[in-house]
Amino acid sequence: MPKLDESLLSDLPPFSLLERSQIREVLDHAVSRRYEEGTAIFREGHDADRFYMLLDGYLRVVRTTPGxxxxxxxxISPGQLFGIAPALQRDTYPATSIAAAESIALSWPVSLWSDFTTNYPGFATESYKTLGQRLGQIQDTLTEMATQAVEKRVACALLRLVNQTGRKTEGGIEIAFPVTRHDISEMTGTTLHTVSRLLSAWQKDGIVQSTRKHIVVTAPHRLVFLSGIEG
Amino acid sequence: MPKLDESLLSDLPPFSLLERSQIREVLDHAVSRRYEEGTAIFREGHDADRFYMLLDGYLRVVRTTPGxxxxxxxxISPGQLFGIAPALQRDTYPATSIAAAESIALSWPVSLWSDFTTNYPGFATESYKTLGQRLGQIQDTLTEMATQAVEKRVACALLRLVNQTGRKTEGGIEIAFPVTRHDISEMTGTTLHTVSRLLSAWQKDGIVQSTRKHIVVTAPHRLVFLSGIEG
DNA sequence: TCCGGAGTTTGTTTCAGAGCAACGTTCGGT
DNA sequence: ACCGAACGTTGCTCTGAAACAAACTCCGGA
Structure with missing residues (x-):
């Protein structure tokens, strides 16, 4: 294992208040690993024995029904903690994490969690803030799912992807990792058929531009309109 | 304000590890208040200046869409902490809490949160455990909402109410606080009409027994079957 | 180079459940 | 005892989106 560079972490919120030497400690306890697209980092229900920080790539966090x-x-985007079950006193992961693109993550054994929170200033604060944001986000999604029609849900989902991972390009804002119609249907609780129809229609209207596994939003404002957040 | 009795808290998880004198301290800082049915304890978006413990009654936690x-x-059932935004570094409540029945709650100013977590053994642990359970619960609801048909969702919602607040009676298990068809429709993302039809049908089948604002589940096993959790 | 699978598109059919409408019932207030 | 509001029931209509079906395109591997 090559020695990890301190600059990896020094600008990321959970670690940004740390001394150089403390970052060194953190890194010395970390395991770094690469995950190919489609690989699971951990699975729902398994023993929560490590917690993670995504350095590069993108993850989907997925739940499966009995059916x-x-x-x-x-x-999850780079720079975010994930799999932080221990923060919530869980001994098992509540969901599955899958690499949506080739990804790199650091991880630490849960036994270090309490050391981190007590010894490293700002770490606990930032972790709980993340959790709070995530809880709020999921409540938003739930509310949306319960009250909005499919078209609005898909528009919202697309906007969320754009906000989290959007990259400005020539023709608009590009979603920075592979997304299939099927993925979007799993974000919105619909079928890939319906998503495909919507994207086709929007493409005809010049709102998006998509090829297989790849979407560029050319008219974000019109998507915002469709999402019903205003108007 | 009458002096509060220590036995109020001594058996509740967040405080169960505390000395008698510590419980005394906690109570001396607490404000106790009664809320009539339909009253809001706090509202979405408002400054999160206090955190709460429900002593008696039942609460609905509600989100409102722009629309x-x-x-x-x-x-929320008695014995649970709620409005614990400070635990997640939020300065504003993410949802509204409304008394579903006449309720009594203690509250403390957020400034005491860090005192509580550092001075009282088990308090932080239990709080974060609650949060973890709640996050899991919401993820469950989300998944259910995204994948299950209305009938199953309503069956699940009813079962959840029964599990959380069910009281055994002569004819079955009774939901211990007032619930309208409209409430259930807001739990399941459907209309009160559909809920009414389902309950009528189930009553005909001898699964539930309901009068206005009051539901008794007479055949829980059949509801479990309908919910699709097994079979 | 061909093959197979994954991803996508599009047409057609079907139906659950929303929307609308009207009426019945219970309750609390005066 | 009456009134009005909140709560609940039921019938009917109509549509959004799921289900079913069939092809097409792109990609990687043998």
């Missing part, structure tokens, strides 16, 4: 249906609960 | 639709995110 085998899946839904995507949220996405 | 004015409401959904019930979860219910």
């Amino acid at each position: 085998g249906d899946q839904i995507i609960v949220l996405h | 004015g639709d409401q959904i019930i995110v979860l219910h």
Whole structure:
């Protein structure tokens, strides 16, 4: 294992208040690993024995019903902690994490969690803030799912992807990792058929531009309108 | 304000490890208040200046969409902490709490939160455990909402109410606080019409027995079957 | 180079459940 | 004892989106 560079963490919120030497400690306890697209980092129900920080790539966090249906609960972008079950006194992961693109993550054994929270200033604060945001996000999604029609839900989902991972390009804002129609259907609780129809229609209207596994939003404002957040 | 008795808290998880004198301290800082049915304890978006413990009654935790639709995110039963935004570094409440029946709650100013977590053994642990359970619960609801048909969702909602607040009576298990068809529709993202039809049908089948604002489940096993959790 | 699978598109059919409407019932207030 | 509001029931209509079906395109591997 090559020695990890301190600059990896020094700007990330949970670690940004730490001394150089403390970051060194954190890194010395970390395991770094690469995950290919489609690989699971951990699975729902398994022993929560490590917690993670995503350095590069993108993750889907997924839940599966007894009936085998899946839904995507949220996405993780670089710089975010994930799999932080120990923060919530859980001994088992509540969901599955899958690499949506080739990804790199650090991880630590849960036994270090309490050391981190007590010894490293700002770490606990930032972790709980993340959790709070995530809880709020999921409540939003739930509310949306319960009250909005499919078209609005898909528009919202697309906007969320754009906000989290959007990259400005020539023709608009591009979603920075592979997304299939099926993925979007699992974010919105609909079928890939319906998503495909919607994207086709929007493409005809010049709102999005999509090829397989790849979406560019060319008219974000019109998508905002469709999402019903205003108007 | 009458002096509060220590036995109020001594058996509740967040305080169960405390010395008698510590419980005394906690109570001396607490404000106790009664809320009539339908009253809001706090509202979404308002400054999160206090955190709470429900002593008696039942609460609905509610979110409102820009469009004015409401959904019930979860219910709170006696003995549970709620409004614990400070635990998640939020300065504003993410949802509204409303008394579903006449209720009594203690509250403390958020400034005491960090004192509580550092001075009282088990308090932080239990709080975060509650949060973890709640996060899991909401993820469950979300998944259910995204994948299950209305009938199953309503069956699940009813079962959840029964599990959280059910009281055994002569004819079955009774939901211990007033619930309207409308409430259930806001838990399940459907209309009160559909809920009414379902309850009528189930009553005909001898699964439930309901009068206005009051539901008794007479055949829980058949409801479990309908909910699709097994079979 | 061909093949197979994953991802996507599009057409057609079907139906659960929303929307609308009207009426019945219970309750609390005066 | 009456009134009005909140709560609940039921019938009917109509549509959004699921289900079913069939092809097409792209990609990687043998």
